[in-house]
Each structure stands twice: as C-alpha cells, then as structure tokens.
Amino acid sequence: MDNLINYTLRIADNALILGQRMSQWCSNGPTLEEDIAMVNISLDLFGQANGFYEYASSIDGNKSADDFAFLRSEREYFNNLIVEQGNGHFGDTIVRNFLFDTYSVLFYTKLQNSSDDTLAALSSKSLKEAKYHLRHSSNWLIRLGDGTDESNKKVQKSLNDIWMFTGNLFEMDELDTDMLNKGIGIDNSLLKSEWDKKVNDTLSSAKLNRPEDGYMQTGSKEGIHTEHLGHLLSEMQFLQRAHPNAKW
Amino acid sequence: MSENTDVWEVFIQSKNGLPHKHAGNVHATDKEMALQNARDLYTRRKEGSSIWVVKATDIIASQSEESEEFFDPSDDKMYRHPTFYTMPEGSKNI
Numbered sequence: 001m002d003n004l005i006n007y008t009l010r011i012a013d014n015a016l017i018l019g020q021r022m023s024q025w026c027s028n029g030p031t032l033e034e035d036i037a038m039v040n041i042s043l044d045l046f047g048q049a050n051g052f053y054e055y056a057s058s059i060d061g062n063k064s065a066d067d068f069a070f071l072r073s074e075r076e077y078f079n080n081l082i083v084e085q086g087n088g089h090f091g092d093t094i095v096r097n098f099l100f101d102t103y104s105v106l107f108y109t110k111l112q113n114s115s116d117d118t119l120a121a122l123s124s125k126s127l128k129e130a131k132y133h134l135r136h137s138s139n140w141l142i143r144l145g146d147g148t149d150e151s152n153k154k155v156q157k158s159l160n161d162i163w164m165f166t167g168n169l170f171e172m173d174e175l176d177t178d179m180l181n182k183g184i185g186i187d188n189s190l191l192k193s194e195w196d197k198k199v200n201d202t203l204s205s206a207k208l209n210r211p212e213d214g215y216m217q218t219g220s221k222e223g224i225h226t227e228h229l230g231h232l233l234s235e236m237q238f239l240q241r242a243h244p245n246a247k248w
Numbered sequence: 249m250s251e252n253t254d255v256w257e258v259f260i261q262s263k264n265g266l267p268h269k270h271a272g273n274v275h276a277t278d279k280e281m282a283l284q285n286a287r288d289l290y291t292r293r294k295e296g297s298s299i300w301v302v303k304a305t306d307i308i309a310s311q312s313e314e315s316e317e318f319f320d321p322s323d324d325k326m327y328r329h330p331t332f333y334t335m336p337e338g339s340k341n342i
Contacts, residue, residue, distance in 0.1 A: 031275060032275075033288065
C-alpha cells in the first residue's frame with residue numbers, strides 16, 4: 001500500500017509543483033491573453049494534483065489531500081526535478097514546460113492502461129489537458145525558436161541550461177519496478193525513445209539544436225531536490241503553516 | 249510585443265447547429281495563437297464547442313454614412329418577414 005501511495009504522490013507532486021510555478025505567472029504574463037492561458041494551465045494542473053492526492057488520501061485513510069499537498073517537508077516531495085526549476089523568462093518557462101509536457105502526454109497515455117482503475121481514470125482525464133498544454137508550449141517553442149535571432153538565442157540557452165534535468169524523467173527505481181510488476185505502474189525508461197522522437201521533431205521545426213545527453217541530475221525519487229523547491233514550498237505552504245486548517 | 253500583434257475577432261458556437269456568435273476579440277501574432285487565446289479567454293466555462301477567429305482587418309463592415317441606402321429600403325416591406333406563417337409545433341432554432 002505504501003508503494004501505491006508513494007507512486008501516486010509522485011504523479012500528484014509533478015502536477016502540484018508545476019501548477020504552483022505556472023500560478024506565479026499570474027499578473028506577470030507578457031500579454032493579457034498569455035497571462036490567462038498560463039493561469040488556465042496552472043488550474044488544470046491543480047485539478048490533476050487534487051485528483052491524485054484525494055486518491056492517495058483514500059488509500060492512506062488518515063492524511064487528507066491538503067495534508068499531502070501542504071504539510072510535507074521538502075524531502076518528502078517526489079516531483080521530478082525539472083518541474084521545480086524557476087520560471088526565468090518566458091522562454092525558460094516554455095522550454096521547461098515543453099520538455100515536461102511531452103513526457104506527461106506519453107506518461108498518461110501509458111498509465112491509462114494501469115490495472116488500478118482509479119489511476120487509469122485519472123490519467124485519461126489528465127491526458128486531455130496535458131495534450132493541450134503540449135500544444136501550447138510546443139507552438140510557442142516553434143514561434144520563439146524560429147522567431148528572431150534574439151529569441152532563438154534565448155531559448156537555445158534555456159534548452160541548454162535545463163537539459164540536465166531531463167534524464168530524471170526516465171529513471172526507474174525499486175518502487176517503480178514493483179508497481180510495473182503489479183501492472184499498476186509503467187516503465188518510464190520505455191518512454192525515452194518516443195520522447196526523443198517527438199522532442200527532436202519539434203526542435204527541428206523550431207530551428208533549435210538538441211543538447212548532448214551529458215551529465216544528468218538525479219535524486220527526486222529519494223526526495224532530494226534542487227535549491228528551488230524549498231523556496232517554492234515556503235511560499236506555497238505559508239498559509240497552512242501559519243493558520244493550520246484555514247478554510248475559505 | 250503589441251506592435252507585432254493583430255486583433256482577431258472571436259466567434260463561438262455554443263452547440264452544434266447554432267450560428268457562431270461574436271464573443272469579443274484577442275491579440276495574437278498568428279492564427280494558431282489566436283485560436284488558443286480565444287479558447288483560453290472565451291471557452292473556460294464551457295461556453296462553446298467550436299471557435300472561429302478572423303483577423304479584424306479582414307472583416308468588411310458596412311459604413312454608418314451608407315446606412316440609409318443600405319437599410320432603409322427594407323423598412324416598408326413587411327411581407328418579407330416570415331411572421332405570416334404558423335410555426336410547426338416542436339420546431340427549434342428557427
């Protein structure tokens with residue numbers, strides 16, 4: 001049961017942390033339209049996170065979805081490192097989201113076939129949103145990469161800087177293997193070739209060069225994160241920490 | 249960014265069979281962006297199932313100074329209205 005809870009939390013944490021990142025664009029978007037688009041994406045992700053946390057809570061029987069979302073410490077979050085990376089400039093956000101969205105669509109597509117009915121149903125629901133998010137980020141990536149000299153240089157740098165966090169997406173640890181053997185989880189490593197193909201296609205339309213697969217950052221599966229997550233959590237958890245069980 | 253963007257008029261169809269109705273406008277640099285912005289701004293609360301976007305500059309509008317010759321001739325032709333027919337019972341969207 002613990003494994004199933006933790007497997008579910010990994011999925012929920014990805015959605016929550018990226019959702020929180022996207023919410024930070026609220027009132028800071030480059031245009032009114034884009035501001036609303038990014039906050040829409042944020043709300044989609046919070047909705048996904050909520051579904052998975054509720055499921056984890058129902059298995060746990062003790063902790064609530066809010067407890068999982070707001071009352072864990074940094075070392076108890078299992079989101080992939082890429083989603084906690086800072087928003088940077090608009091191009092940085094687009095590159096980060098594009099790389100993750102591509103993964104997310106493949107991940108949910110596979111997890112729809114999980115032997116766990118709830119995970120399968122939550123995945124089917126989330127997949128529709130993930131596909132739209134990918135459409136949004138890949139269109140922007142092509143627009144920026146194939147835009148002006150300056151926009152091309154900027155997003156190429158965004159891509160080079162964040163590339164070392166992509167390897168983490170395809171890792172398998174004991175928990176993943178246990179879930180895979182039970183027919184509940186999926187094999188992340190098998191998503192890599194399809195991810196490569198889709199990423200390469202879009203990068204070439206965007207006139208961007210794919211960085212070399214060099215040193216890859218790792219650690220999220222043990223709750224080891226980059227310096228960004230703690231800051232994000234302190235802001236996100238402030239209200240629940242200062243006013244426990246506060247309600248609207 | 250605003251110097252590179254066009255205004256696009258947005259038309260939403262609330263359900264199949266009904267006409268697309270003008271909902272407002274968005275700024276965008278290309279048609280794909282216009283469609284996505286329209287989706288995000290005007291269909292967040294299930295307002296529709298189909299969207300048209302048209303560049304505002306591609307819309308030809310009648311001029312108000314021409315309104316006499318355009319519209320007045322139809323003023324006294326009541327017989328053009330379909331009000332003299334009885335509507336079949338149960339017909340919708342007419």
